[in-house]
Amino acid sequence: MKLIKTTLIISTLVFSASGLAMDKTAAGAVAGAAIGAATGKDVKSTVGGAVVGAGTGAMFKNGDKGKAARKGGAVGAAVGAGAAAVTGNNVLKGAAVGAGTGALIGEATH
Template structure:
């Protein structure tokens, strides 16, 4: 049953991604959510994958928005890694989630 759910989710994401292919942030969020869902098989991993994917997509944009997203991603990675150390969680996970969130914030605030 889990295999069927995963297949349906990936199929839906592939068909919906074609309409969002012009926006790298949305495409990254969809791809990240799909990878998080398959890898972690939980809502938390799906949301985390979406955040990392959206931030990565935002950082690949050209121009001022991409530059702001990259700057926000660098700051977010440092903050996320620091927070992970303090709370005793994985530093790599904290840095990845921080970079994704920072990239989205950087793009949105520009």
């Protein structure tokens, strides 16, 4: 299992370096999915990592799309944290996934 995690982390670093040619959103999704798979135990953590990574990548964009992604991320974080608190789940994890989702929606709707 340690070998698989190490391989995934190294792959993440390779994708991050080659991600310079990729869109920041796509590179963040690939890196987030790899980290989620390495640290999690199921597909849900991989998907959550991809969403958070893609949202983070979108927020680092310059211009109007980046600004819209950052605004969407702020709203998504608040909604995600509130939903997690109401349902009894981890508030920080809810905020992270909410921020990623909100950033993607903000970027897409701009």
